[in-house]
Amino acid sequence: MSLTGITSYLRPGTLEEAWALLGEQALAVGGGTDVIRHSYTGVTALVDLGALPLRYLRQDGGFAVGATATLTDMLEHPGLAAHLDGVMAGMLRGVGSPLLRNAATIGGHLARGRYSDVVPVLLALGATVALFDGTERTLALADYYREGGHRRRDLITEVGIPAAGADTAAAFLKFTRVAFDFALLNVAVLVRRDVAGKVSECRVAVGETPGLAALVGPAADCLLGRTLADEHLAAAADIAAGEIPAQDDQRASADYRRALCRVGVRRCLADARRRLEDGPR
Ligand SMILES: Cc1cc2nc3c(=O)[nH]c(=O)nc-3n(C[C@H](O)[C@H](O)[C@H](O)COP(=O)(O)OP(=O)(O)OC[C@H]3O[C@@H](n4cnc5c(N)ncnc54)[C@H](O)[C@@H]3O)c2cc1C
Incomplete structure (x- = not known):
């Protein structure tokens, strides 16, 4: 990315604030590993999502992964690493390098909508995404892409991974x-x-x-x-x-x-x- 046109770096503390800041000229940043590789015409502000309370991974039967949890957070979570005989962890180990996984967030990964090993696994597992565009809604990840959600400005706030039994x-x-x-x-x-x-x-x-x-x-x-x-x-x-x-x-x-x-x-x-x-x- 060319940073020459960037005049503001913003770090909102709430979802509402983040949503209000985003627009044609302001781009969300998770880990920034993808943002840094592209040029965005007209973008003058970066909205860093790192201060939002979205870096969590909760296990309650299934899993709720906050959008700013990193791929390393997911790989190192004992429950998720063991889930379905380690299918998620096995896939994540092959995503880039440890340095990349330390920075890359699950929200940024899903929102970029290209080159992904994570998406097929989440689709197979029946994952959902929670979105925020002023109000919150949850939909199947498959529907998010089918509807072109990744081409809209909606913020991904959480990824849900359903529980699975021994069968x-x-x-x-x-x-x-x-x-x-x-x-x-x-x-x-x-x-x-x-x-x-x-x-x-x-x-x-x-x-x-x-x-x-x-x-x-x-x-x-x-x-x-x-x-x-x-x-x-x-x-x-x-x-x-x-x-x-x-x-x-x-x-x-x-x-x-x-x-x-x-x-x-x-x-x-x-x-x-x-x-x-x-x-x-
Ligand atoms: C060297 C290299 C090797 C890689 N190898 C692999 C690989 O083997 N397998 C693989 O699957 N991937 C690979 N990747 C891709 C990598 O996984 C992604 O770059 C990374 O996951 C993106 O996450 P991020 O948080 O850095 O996204 P960012 O760069 O922060 O953001 C990406 C996009 O999502 C938007 N965004 C960010 N967060 C949100 C949010 N919460 N809601 C809505 N929009 C948001 C941003 O505005 C931007 O458009 C590789 C990347 C690199 C650079």
Whole structure:
């Protein structure tokens, strides 16, 4: 970011104050790791959200993560790190570097709406976001992106992650060219099984297609009422590969992304099945 046009650095103490300050010329800043990399025409003020009382992580069945909690706060929270056999912590360890995770906030991460390993996992886990635009409301993270919420000025105040029982497992896979890299494609799944061993709830999220991650409903729906037999996993993976809006970019072709998606969905579902059968590692 070019800081030459910035004439004010503001640090409000309440949400109402922060909201009143934001506008065409004033940009919210969480950890600033993304803001610093871009140029914003006409922006003259930065509104640092760091003084708001939003840096918390509460566990009460599920989890409530305040918007200015950092990715490190999430990685180091014992309950969240253990949740669903560590799917969130495993993913977070692959996000950038420790220094980046120490600064990056979950609110800033979700609001930027691009290049993300966090979004597919939160979509698969059925996360919600709480927003503030003068009044508060909560909606499913999937709806937030579907409605283009990340292109509006609304402040993210909290992320909700639902509780999950021992009948539920999740898995995440990130394909990269080198260890420290954005994904060529990433996949996250959540599977819940009933006492008869049939799938009663399933979500499949695929990201970096190269668009932002989204749920692939038909891939998940085809497993409902079925067992996690290999042929059913392969069928879901084929559907996902056909459904994702894969496109070419400088990092991968659409065809390669579809191939990665097929492999990734099958592996994630098999990993979730193993976790259900063997229990936490
Ligand atoms: C070198 C590097 C490597 C990276 N590697 C990865 C990776 O491997 N995987 C991955 O998933 N990500 C990766 N990232 C992305 C990184 O996770 C994000 O830059 C970071 O999470 C953004 O959070 P932040 O708090 O710094 O956002 P900021 O830079 O503060 O803000 C980002 C955007 O969100 C807005 N904003 C901030 N907070 C809020 C809020 N509470 N409500 C509404 N809007 C808000 C800002 O106005 C801005 O538009 C990488 C980034 C870098 C620089």
